[in-house]
Amino acid sequence: MPSTRQTLIAGIAAVAVLATGCAGAGGGGSSSGGDKSINVLMVGNPQMEDIAKLTKDTFTKDTGIKVNFTILPENELRDKVTQDIATKAGQYDVATIGAYEVPIWEKNGWLHELGSYTAKDASFDQADLLKPMVKSLSGSDGKLYALPFYGESSMLMYNKDVMKAKGITVPERPTWQQVADIAAKVDGAEPGMKGICLRGLPGWGELGAPLTSVVNTFGGTWFTKDWKAQVNSPAFKKATNFYVDLVKKHGEAGAPQAGFTECLNAMSQKKVAMWYDATSAAGSLEDAKSSKVAGHVGYAYAPTVETKSSGWLWAWAWAMPKTTKKADAASKFMLWASSKKYEKLVGEKLGWARVPAGKRASTYEIPQYQKAASSFGDITLKSIEGADPSNPGVQPRPTVGIQFVAIPEFQDLGTKVSQEISAAIAGKTSVDKALNDGQKLAEEVAKNYQ
Known part of the structure; x- marks a missing residue:
């Protein structure tokens, strides 16, 4: 792992800990609490906050296994989980990782194979998992190395009331130019409302994710098939300039610090129209x-330019580090957390719209879920099924991945380049300088593969 990663990891500050089963428990060593206690590290998204609230009175009550959750913002989560698993620290028995990490970490021998556990649990029904999810979470041997908690692609979300008031019809399959034009028209439609929210927070999985999907459809790529860096190529520059200009002109307040969580809050609280x-x-x-726009949101497919589609593909999934000494208890938790039974629990306790979907075909056949997700369920499923990690752009790629490049070095490369682009959004540097600097970094990475 690059020394820069070590420096970044060393700088991780306060850890937000949420424990179930007993107040004050946290991400302690994996031996704490005996075999009836496991430590789970996960990203601080709404679905994870839901499972932290539901576990004690359901899973723990039924199994006697106490679950200590450590919940972190996405960038901190990535640093923490990489540090723990790569160094074999063994602090956590389960961690949420995604489609980027699984094939790389499996190859390094860091993860438990999980197919043998799903095979022993008939109620889990692995065949029900959506094929893109299974493929993205499998290793080079074809075996499953992580269980999807929820899957996703990307799409455009918009306030229907604002659009109606402005006489605007949002196309089901918009182009990015159409989105930019609409953003200009709805900017200021309500007091304090901006036209659109796009992530500006540095991080290969924060700003880097939507930006790379925009780069793809503008005709750009990080690397050619033969590993020639393309970060300052005309198409990459055009896409990045478009993204930065759109955010600067019509984007959310505090854009350089806005990631998924901040944009979710901005949209749900009527601070942005799209x-x-x-x-x-x-x-x-x-x-x-929690949302002021519930029932008033419209959904459209990910905007395009030169490609037919541009939605990304991701799963936040449960993985078990090989360092755990509690594989049996950890596997029981993971099987439950990714089960049909858990989805039903969320639907009945918290509301069907909050089900962690995007991973099972059967979810989209549940009448209650169909009703709750009537406005977005079909677009979500079709976007996931239509995503093509092997061919996301207009040219052949050296690796799979839509919003990332599936090599270990991209974690550092993507983050550094995103930091420069975030600075461009903040007006502290130019896009040209950001991408020229990024090109040099990408060229160094490319040497490892040429």
Whole structure:
């Protein structure tokens, strides 16, 4: 792992800990609490906050296994989980990782194979998992190395009331130019409302994710098939300039610090009229308990330019580090957390719109879920099934991946380049300088593969 990663990891500050089963428990060593206690590290998204609230009175009550959750913002989560698993620290028994990490970490021998556990649990029904999810979470041997908690692609979300008041019809399959034109028209439609929210927070999985999907459809790529860096190529520059200009002109307040969580809040609290991001956000937007726009959101496919589609593909999934000494208890938790039974629990306890969807075909056949997700369920499922990690742009790629490049170095490369582009959004540097600097970094990475 690059020394820069070590420096970044060393700088991680306060850890937000939420424990179930007993107040004050946290991400302690994996031996704490005996075999009836496991430590789970996960990203601080709404679906994870839901499971932290539900576990004690359901899973723990039924199994006697106490679950200590450590919940972190996405960038901090990535640093923490990489540090723990790569160094074999063994602090956590389960961690949420995604489609980027699984094949790389499996190859490094860091993860438990999980197919043998799903095979022993008939109720889990692995065949019900959506094929894109299974493929993205499998290793080079074809075996499953992570269980999807929820899956997602990306889409455009918009305030229907604002559009109606302005006489605007949002196309089901918009182009990015159409989105930019609409953003200009709805900017200021209500007091304090901006036209669109796009992530500006540095991080290969924060700003880097939507930006790379925009780069793809503008005809750009990080690398050619033969590993020639393309970060300052005309298409990459055109896409990045478009993105930065759109955010600067019509984007959310505090854009350089806005990631998924901040944009979710901005959209749900009527601070922005549109938002391009993960399909998994829809469940939170449709939750009337926390969202002011529930029932008033329209959904469209990810905007395009030169490609037929541009939605990304991701799964936040449960993985078990090989360092755990509690594989049996950890596997029981993961099987439950990704089960049909858990989805039903969320639907009945918290509302069907909040079900962690995007991973099972059967979810989209549940009448209650169909009703709750009537405005976004079909677009979500079709976007996931239509995503093509092997061919996301207009040219052949050296690796799979839509919003990332599936090599270990991209974690550092993507983050550094995103930091420069975020600075461009903040007006502290130019896009040209950001991408020229990024090109040099990408060229160094490319040497490892040429």
